[in-house]
Amino acid sequence: MSRxxxxxxxxxxxFFLDQIRDFAPVHLDTEVDATALVAARRRAKEAGARRSVVAHVVHAAAGVLARHPEANSAIQGRLEPELATYDTVSAKVTLDRVFDGRRVVLATVIPELERASLADVQAHLDRVAAQDPDSSPEFAPIRALRALPWREALDRFRSAAGQLELRPAVTGTFSVTSLGHTAVDGFHSVGGTTVTLGVGRIADRPVARDGAVVVAPVLRLSLTFDHRVIDGAEAAEVLTEIKDALEAVR
Known part of the structure; x- marks a missing residue:
């Protein structure tokens, strides 16, 4: 053994895992018929544009969360809890990156999604993907956190993540994490927001259509919600509406 x-x-x-210890997670999942999504991505590629599955999920979810303000909220406190309902929608998207020689999970927050197009979402993701975590301004707060003594870094993280008014900019109002580039069909994750979406891979599966079984591309999509903030019926409606939006992509 070595230490x-x-x-x-x-x-x-x-620090993030310490921050979400009070989270009360409940997990939901569904299957999305990705026929329209695959076709839309193919048309975009033929036109010279990139449209990732994550970008589609972020854009679809943003529209749904704008219609469900209770799910676009956050909670703080135990003895005298407070709820903040936001008038803006922002997504925290996780990133698999190499930081100072080590593979880590980083994140970017896409702001003001209630006004953003699918192209805007993709542009943000592409811009961040092209940046070097060791030097880019996007990841300067992470580098600054690393440079501080442990206790001071923890206190600073807690202070920033714990302020309800800063949540849209610091942690987003909902989260999206994806392992769809691997052989993972589906998974559940807690992203520190009231709603977290987990995106699996798109794979051909048997689907029932008009009484017959056909093969179609299917996306496994999960939703983890904080039961302190919303109940299951609200969360189920959010997931259903995101599924419907993705199946209706053009």
């Missing part, structure tokens, strides 16, 4: 200090490149992940 070593916890890697500073991942301390933000450890």
């Amino acid at each position: 070593r200090p916890f890697p500073t490149q991942r301390r933000h992940t450890l």
Whole structure:
């Protein structure tokens, strides 16, 4: 056995997991008939544009969350809890990146999605994907956190993540995380927001249509919600409406 200090490149992940200990998760999942989604991505590619599955999910979910303000909310406190309902929709999207030589999970927040087009969402994701976490301004707060002494870094993280008014900019009002680039069919994740969407891969599966079984591309989509903020019926409606929006993509 060997022991070593916890890697500073991942301390933000450890701080985040400490921050969400009070989260009360409930997990839902569904299957999305991705026929229209696959066709839309193919048409975009033929036109010289990139439209990722994550971009489609973010854009569809943003429209749904704008219609469900109770789900676009956050909670703070135990003895005297407060709820904040936001008039803007922003998504925290996780990223698999290499930071100072170590593979880590980072995130970007896409703001003001109630006014953003699908192309705007994709442009943000592409811009961040092209940046180097070791030097780009996008990830300067993570580098600054790493440079601080452990206790000071933890206190600063807690202070920023714990302020309800800062949530849209710091953690987003909902989260999206994807493992769809691998052989993962589906999974559940807690993203620190009231609603977190987990995106699996698109794979050909048997689907019933008009009384017959056909093969179609299917996307596994999960939704984890904080039961302190909303109940199951609200969360189920949100997931159903996101599914419907993705199946109606043009």
